[in-house]
Amino acid sequence: NAGVMQNPRHLVRRRGQEARLRCSPMKGHSHVYWYRQLPEEGLKFMVYLQKENIIDESGMPKERFSAEFPKEGPSILRIQQVVRGDSAAYFCASSPPRQVATDTQYFGPGTRLTVL
């Protein structure tokens, strides 16, 4: 059973370009979370999605950032007009459909975004 997959693992963009980060959850998982880790810091929650629905986007910057989890295909975190401050590691996590209150989030290897 493959784990959470993220691609690309490393992404370099120039200021003003767009960055698209992809996350394929574990098989059978329908909940996806995105977190951002700035250098020398812990992970910060950005957004929580279920298939075709954004459940909680309280950690998402109001501008330039968007996320989706379509019915088919991976979840996408999109950053428009990137700035140097967007340089960070972006982690995706997934969990199964919530039937009991003991589900665990499983993390992918992350995408390291560098903005030049």
Add this chain to the structure above:
Amino acid sequence: AQSVTQPDIHITVSEGASLELRCNYSYGATPYLFWYVQSPGQGLQLLLKYFSGDTLVQGIKGFEAEFKRSQSSFNLRKPSVHWSDAAEYFCAVGVSNFGNEKLTFGTGTRLTIIP
């Protein structure tokens, strides 16, 4: 709002020595608590978790953690560390009625192992 504090930014331990990493949380309801480990350039791996029941939980790689409600703590311990334990360790609290729609992480403790 919930928060997690890991007071030790960096800890150095000799191989074979015991280890305790501190974690304090702030949350109004019953917390769901996790310890994750991150090796350089890698994602996070779950070491152990506490949801309810026995306050001493066992995890992978010989780690354990004890939930102490009176101290709002969830410290991670290992009786004898190995060189491969060198990594960054994150404590996290899950927030929601169902457990963990959103994790709040501490800033991490970097563990260095010396021969």
